[in-house]
Each structure stands twice: as C-alpha cells, then as structure tokens.
Amino acid sequence: MENQFNISVDDIPKKWYNILPDLPEPMPKPMDPEEGPSRVQNLPNLLLGECLKQEFSEDTWIDIPEGVRELFAKAGRPRPLFRATRLEEYLGTPAKIYYKSEFYSPTGSHKVNTALAQAYYAVKEGYEHLSTETGAGQWGTALSYACSIAGLKAKVFWVRAVHSWKADRLAFMRMLGSEVYASPSDQTECGRKLLAEDPNHPGSLGIAVSEGLEVADKDPNVIYSLGSVLNHVLLHQTVIGLETMEQLAAAEAEPDIMVSCLGGGSNFGGFAIPFLGKVCRGEADIKFIAAQSEVAPNLQGEYRYDHADHAEITPMLKMYTLGHHASMDPIKGDGLRYHGCAPVLSVLRHAGLIDTVAYPKDERHVFERAKIFVQNEGFLPAPESAYSAACAIDEALKCKKTGEEKTIVFNISGHGFMDMNGYQEVLGF
Ligand SMILES: Cc1ncc(COP(=O)(O)O)c(C=O)c1O
Structure with a gap:
C-alpha cells in the first residue's frame, strides 16, 4: 500500500x-533567582x-522500561505514518506530504x-x-x-x-x-x-x-507531573520521531521539511528531536518549522533565563520567553498559549536550526486549512494540531508555486473530537 x-x-x-x-x-x-529560597535544591x-x-x-x-513499552502497546503504539495522497491531489502540489497519527490515542493526543x-x-x-x-x-x-x-x-x-x-x-x-x-x-x-x-x-x-x-x-x-517543556518530557516523546524515522525509511522518503505546532514543545520536540540530532551530527539537511499563534509566539521572544511558572516556584530556565507574567489572549488552540519554549529546543533555535511561523489570533485561516485536511484525509485534528496541518499545507502550496518536489512531514498531535465547539465558533457553522 x-x-x-x-x-x-x-x-x-x-x-x-x-x-x-x-x-x-x-x-x-x-x-x-537572586532572591528567595533555592528552587534548584527544591x-x-x-x-x-x-x-x-x-x-x-x-x-x-x-x-525504555519493558513495563512502559507494554503500556505503549496497550495505548495503541506504534502509530501509523500516512502519505496524504488525497490532500496532495486536492492541492495540486508536486510536494509529497506525510503525517504522523498521534490522534490514534486513547485520550486523544501524544x-x-x-x-x-x-x-x-x-x-x-x-x-x-x-x-x-x-x-x-x-x-x-x-x-x-x-x-x-x-x-x-x-x-x-x-x-x-x-x-x-x-x-x-x-x-x-x-x-x-x-x-x-x-x-x-x-x-x-x-x-x-x-x-x-x-x-x-x-x-x-x-x-x-x-x-x-x-x-x-x-x-x-x-x-x-509536567506535560511539556522539560527535557525528560521531550525525551519520553521521542518515540514519535523514532517511529517516524523507521516509517519514512520504509516509505523510502527523506524529509526536506518537518512541521509541528509548538506550545511548550513536547510534541514538536518528540517528533523532531531524533531528526534534529541527525542534522546536528551532519547526517541530514532538514528545515524544521514550529507552528505557533501570534498570541504566544514564544520562539520570537527573548532568549534568557525565566521562570517556567507564574508564581516563580520553578528554577529559572534559559529559554525563548515572552516573560512568565505575559498576558496572552485565549484562543481555541489554547494548548499553544504558553510563555516559554522548552530549553532544549531553545538551544536548537538559538543555533538557527528551528524556524517558526505565528498564525493570527483570528484562527479562521488555520481552521479553514484543518477543514481542507479533514475533507481530504478524514481525520479531525485537535485545534492545536490544526496549526501543524495549516503550516504543512502552506508549505505544500509554496511548492506548487515553485514546482519543487519537496517531502513535507508533519505531526498531528491529537484529535479534535472534543473540540468541535471551537471549530464551530470560528468557522461559523
Ligand atoms: C493536541 C495538542 N498538541 C499540541 C499541544 C501543545 O503542547 P506541546 O507544545 O507541549 O506539544 C497541546 C497542548 O495542550 C495539545 O493538546
């Protein structure tokens, strides 16, 4: 197949x-920080x-402990990689598009x-x-x-x-x-x-x-227990990228562009880090794009030490940040509304290896793209994952203009079965 x-x-x-x-x-x-008790020691x-x-x-x-691998299997891993053949045809792009299916998860996400x-x-x-x-x-x-x-x-x-x-x-x-x-x-x-x-x-x-x-x-x-940002969280998520690497090899495909949405960085990191490792070792040449919202474009913030939480209970982490007291307007893709990017991804961004695009607060463009994705491929992305689909489609349309046959791989980090109100409100149906 x-x-x-x-x-x-x-x-x-x-x-x-x-x-x-x-x-x-x-x-x-x-x-x-200069004042108060040691957060690091705590x-x-x-x-x-x-x-x-x-x-x-x-x-x-x-x-990975055998007990955790068993839990992964129970939760439906490994998850397939799909070639978006119908989407490619609909867009009329010479690009080859693949997506990883983290939406096949018992609770809906990676x-x-x-x-x-x-x-x-x-x-x-x-x-x-x-x-x-x-x-x-x-x-x-x-x-x-x-x-x-x-x-x-x-x-x-x-x-x-x-x-x-x-x-x-x-x-x-x-x-x-x-x-x-x-x-x-x-x-x-x-x-x-x-x-x-x-x-x-x-x-x-x-x-x-x-x-x-x-x-x-x-x-x-x-x-x-933290769901993003820290190294150990992104480490656990690397099963996504490691599986994707095997699956792309089976497809005899080499990625030119890899895309995923980024809030704190857990799905982007899990998906991209094994490939970023290859780039760091000089074994591959891939463009990485993190899809964000303009309400929280943390990758365009300052690269400096900042707290990971509002009340300053965490130590200060060196990361791209908007400031831990930044106010960010609510959006439907609310999982992207975090002030800082994972420190390990921040290092890679600082080294020039991660590009970013920040989509408008009005999520119509992003959700229209998700609609194109669902109408052609049949899977409903979570609002956050809609940013990944939108960015991948935008890149595929650039290929249509230039005639380049790039291989674009993106991650659908979750499904949107419980987020329909958000789509309805923004798209007005
Ligand atoms: C489905 C989904 N994707 C992405 C994200 C963004 O978080 P992260 O950058 O840690 O992957 C979230 C956050 O809640 C999410 O629910």
Whole structure:
C-alpha cells in the first residue's frame, strides 16, 4: 500500500533518544533567582526521582522500561505514518506530504506517551497522588488515564478559559477518577490571590503550573507531573520521531521539511528531536518549522533565563520567553498559549536550526486549512494540531508555486473530537 507505513508492535522503540550530547552548544543549567529560597535544591520535592535523573542525563540513549513499552502497546503504539495522497491531489502540489497519527490515542493526543512513563515511575517511587496543570485539557486527560491504569489519583489544575468550554473533556477526566479544578482556583495561595484580583481570571498555563507545584510542594504524598517543556518530557516523546524515522525509511522518503505546532514543545520536540540530532551530527539537511499563534509566539521572544511558572516556584530556565507574567489572549488552540519554549529546543533555535511561523489570533485561516485536511484525509485534528496541518499545507502550496518536489512531514498531535465547539465558533457553522 502506498498510503500507510507502519512498524510492528515488537518494533516500538526500546530506547529514548537524548539529544543533549549532540547539541551544537551546551544546554544551560537551571538557575536560582537572586532572591528567595533555592528552587534548584527544591526540585526533588517536586519532581519524580527518575525524571530528574533523566532531565540532566548525558547518555545519548536511555532504556525504555519493558513495563512502559507494554503500556505503549496497550495505548495503541506504534502509530501509523500516512502519505496524504488525497490532500496532495486536492492541492495540486508536486510536494509529497506525510503525517504522523498521534490522534490514534486513547485520550486523544501524544500526551499519553509521557503520562504513561511518569505514572509508571510514580508507582515505582511509592507515590499515590500526582498533581498537574493542563491547557487544552489533553494533558490532564492523558495523565488522568495513565493514573487510572496505574492505580494513582490525579489532581488537575485546568486553565479556566478552556475549562469553561470543554465540558466533555471535564467529564472524561472525572470519569477517569481525577479531581479537576478551574485555574486559578481556591485550592492554592497563588490561585486565591489571583481570584481576589479578578474573580473571572481566564488563567494561563504558567498559573496552572504554579498551582500544581504548590500542592506538590506542601504535601509530601503528592508529586508533580509536567506535560511539556522539560527535557525528560521531550525525551519520553521521542518515540514519535523514532517511529517516524523507521516509517519514512520504509516509505523510502527523506524529509526536506518537518512541521509541528509548538506550545511548550513536547510534541514538536518528540517528533523532531531524533531528526534534529541527525542534522546536528551532519547526517541530514532538514528545515524544521514550529507552528505557533501570534498570541504566544514564544520562539520570537527573548532568549534568557525565566521562570517556567507564574508564581516563580520553578528554577529559572534559559529559554525563548515572552516573560512568565505575559498576558496572552485565549484562543481555541489554547494548548499553544504558553510563555516559554522548552530549553532544549531553545538551544536548537538559538543555533538557527528551528524556524517558526505565528498564525493570527483570528484562527479562521488555520481552521479553514484543518477543514481542507479533514475533507481530504478524514481525520479531525485537535485545534492545536490544526496549526501543524495549516503550516504543512502552506508549505505544500509554496511548492506548487515553485514546482519543487519537496517531502513535507508533519505531526498531528491529537484529535479534535472534543473540540468541535471551537471549530464551530470560528468557522461559523
Ligand atoms: C493536541 C495538542 N498538541 C499540541 C499541544 C501543545 O503542547 P506541546 O507544545 O507541549 O506539544 C497541546 C497542548 O495542550 C495539545 O493538546
């Protein structure tokens, strides 16, 4: 068959790829701010021991425990790579277009890849509760699912602006046994302070991160689990890119352009990092494009040390940032509304290896492109993933103008079955 490429369940990667040793410049270490207690020293109270070890590991390959590979198989990995033959025909482009199908996920997105690994380690380390943030709701659902399978309880702080329009996702998280709070919430000091200033505060990922961290910091039975930004999260996500590499080899295709949306960087990193490693080692020449929103174009921000959360509980990370108190208007692709880009991707951006495009706050162009994708390929992208589809289509249309037969590969990080209201509101049907 010409349009689907897959590997067998036994070929689910056995190791994650860690790009740190291959980076063109060393990755700057987390730092403490000038004032207050040491955030760096407090990290073991907040994050899982195994994840912290992985965060700073200099090993190129890190074993995926057999128990995690089994969970990956249970969650439907490996996920196929498709050639978008109908889309190519519709666009009339000479480009060859492929997409990875992270939408085939029990909860709807790539986020399960790290959720399963983190829940697995949490059980090994004797925890019973995990706390976390969520923006689009995809990460909160993924962690709720992983916790329910592992016999753990999750406490989810969900950006209020999204919590209020995704009733199905809220019900799903509760069905999986999680406690879910609209953030800012009355559960934490940070949340109560913001609610006192504005009872209708729309929230942000940075605020939700602070609330999840505060709960973990104050209760020794709770450990925090992050869905993006940090190295260990992107490391767990490299199964996406490693599978894609095998599948492209089976398709006898070499990517010229790789595209994915970027909020904090977990799906972009997981998809692109194994290929970025090849570029760093001089083994490939690929253009990488991160699709973002102009409400949160963090890759166009400053490259400097900044906190990863609103209340400054995290250490300072060197990253492209808009500032941890930046206000960002709500959009339907709300998972892209985060102030900073993963430090490891920031190093690669700084080295000139990652391009970016920021789409307008009015999401009509992006969602019209998603409509073209769904009408030709049949899969409904999550609003965030619509940015990947839009960018891939825009690149394919550039090829149509120039006549170049480029190979464009993109990642559909999730499905939009629970986000239809967003499409309806923007497209007006
Ligand atoms: C489906 C989906 N894709 C992408 C993102 C953006 O996050 P990240 O950049 O960590 O992949 C999110 C965030 O919630 C998401 O739900």
